[in-house]
Amino acid sequence: MNFLFPRKKAIEIPATTELVLDGRAVTITVRLSVRARSYRLTVPHHGDPVLTIPKSGHWPEAQGFLERHRGWLEARVKRAAPQTAFADGELLPLRGVPHRIHATGRPRGRVEVSEIEGELSLLVPGEAAHIPRRLTEWLKAEAQRDLTERSEHHARILGVEVKSVSMRSQSTRWGSCSSSGSLNYNWRLILAPPHVLDYVAAHEVAHLVHMNHSPQFWAATKRALPDMERGKAWLKAYGKVLMGYGLAAG
Numbered sequence: 001m002n003f004l005f006p007r008k009k010a011i012e013i014p015a016t017t018e019l020v021l022d023g024r025a026v027t028i029t030v031r032l033s034v035r036a037r038s039y040r041l042t043v044p045h046h047g048d049p050v051l052t053i054p055k056s057g058h059w060p061e062a063q064g065f066l067e068r069h070r071g072w073l074e075a076r077v078k079r080a081a082p083q084t085a086f087a088d089g090e091l092l093p094l095r096g097v098p099h100r101i102h103a104t105g106r107p108r109g110r111v112e113v114s115e116i117e118g119e120l121s122l123l124v125p126g127e128a129a130h131i132p133r134r135l136t137e138w139l140k141a142e143a144q145r146d147l148t149e150r151s152e153h154h155a156r157i158l159g160v161e162v163k164s165v166s167m168r169s170q171s172t173r174w175g176s177c178s179s180s181g182s183l184n185y186n187w188r189l190i191l192a193p194p195h196v197l198d199y200v201a202a203h204e205v206a207h208l209v210h211m212n213h214s215p216q217f218w219a220a221t222k223r224a225l226p227d228m229e230r231g232k233a234w235l236k237a238y239g240k241v242l243m244g245y246g247l248a249a250g
Contacts, residue, residue, distance in 0.1 A: 004061035005008055007155045011059040011060060012059070013030060013032060013053060013057075013059045013062070014030055014059075015029070015115065016028060016029055016030060016048075017051070017063075017066070018179055019066060021070070021073065021077055022074055022078065024246075026048070026049065026077060028048060028049045028050070028051050028066070028075075029049070029050045029051070029053050029240065030047045030050075030051050030053065030062070031050060031053065032053050032054075032055060033054060033055065034051050034055045034059075035051065036052050036053070036055075037054055038054060039051070039053060039054070039057060039061070039065040040052040040061055041065070041072070041073060042071050043073070043076040043077065044172060045219055046138040049076075049077065050084050050212060051065075051066060055085070058091045058239070059245070061216040067178050068113070069226040072181075082241075082244055083244040084244050084245045084246070085246065086101060086103060086131050086132045086135045086136065086245070086246045087100065087101065087128065087131060087132075088102065088103045088131060088214065089102075092122065092135075092191070092245065093191045093192070093245075094113070094120075094122065094139075094142075094190065094191065095190065095191075095192075095193065095194055095197075096191075096192055096193030096194070096196075097120060098120065098121070098240065099113070099120045099121055099122045099129060100116070100119050100121045100122070101121070101122050101124060102116065102121050102122065102124065102133065103124055103126065103127055103128040103130070103131055104123050104124065104125050104126070105126070105127060106125045106126070107125065107126065107197040108125060109125040110125065110132065110138065111123065111124050111125070111135060111138035117130055122135065124138075132246065135246070136154055136187075136246055139187055139188075139190050139191075139246075140167045140187040142190045143167055143185065143187040143188075143189055143190035143197075144165065144167055144187075146189075146190060146194075146197055147167075147183075147185045147189065147197060147200075149166055149196050149237050150197065150202075151165055151201045151204070151205055152217060153201075154201055154202045154206075154224040154225065155208070157223065157224050158205060158206065158209055158220060158223065158224050159166045160205065160208040160209060161181055161208075162178040162181055162183060162205065162208070163180055163181035164181070164182045164183070165183050165185070166183070166184050166185070167184075167185060167186075167187040167208050168184045168185065168186055168187070169186065169188075170184075170186050170217065171243065172243075173186065174186045174189060174200045174235065174239070175200050175201075175203065175204040176187075176204070177204045177205075177207035177208060177211070181208060183204050183205070184244075185200065185201075185204070188242055188243060188245055188246070191242055191245055192234065192238075192242055193234065194234075195227065195230055195231045195234070196234045197231075198209070198225060198231060199225060199228050199230070199231025199234075200231070200233070200235070202228055203221050203226035203228075205220075205224060206220040206221040206224055209216060212226050234241070
């Protein structure tokens with residue numbers, strides 16, 4: 001006689017999970033990947049850690065993987081840079097110079113740079129709740145203007161053509177370049193000193209000459225911007241902090 005036993009139901013993989021690290025609960029985003037061949041744990045500059053599970057993976061195995069890497073994850077989370085929201089009264093660097101954010105309460109108008117009691121300020125129309133969206137839109141427009149100008153400047157030096165310049169909100173990258181001549185930049189570059197923005201523009205335009213990071217590429221970047229090392233060093237030292245500004249705004 002054959003007896004049929006019901007199969008155990010597979011445990012569903014959740015979208016998020018939590019681990020208590022250093023006394024506080026940390027949310028971990030869970031992603032299924034058809035490309036991944038093994039379990040992987042990553043910590044972006046900002047935002048939740050990410051646990052990647054291969055398509056053939058199982059949740060109990062993923063939980064075991066997390067537990068084995070608890071110490072590593074705790075150390076990485078401690079080193080993560082803080083997130084700074086765009087809020088009334090907060091300090092925000094604009095082209096490397098600190099400005100105080102003020103909600104004007106006026107229903108209309110555009111963001112204005114002013115001075116209040118000797119302090120550089122950004123006057124944002126609307127109530128405090130409107131600051132993240134309106135300030136982000138204004139900063140993107142400022143970044144678009146500066147990065148377009150510097151990209152075209154470097155393109156003239158290198159003898160290439162820029163087809164388009166767009167602003168993005170990457171969490172780990174400052175820029176990218178397509179073979180068709182389209183350049184994408186992280187709008188948060190407008191928060192950095194001008195020589196930093198200039199370096200990233202020269203870097204991406206140089207990719208229109210060499211789509212790699214070969215010695216020839218770096219020579220082209222230096223030809224476009226002889227002082228490139230100054231901006232490169234600044235990003236290495238402070239880029240992670242810069243990525244945290246206005247993160248919730250996207």
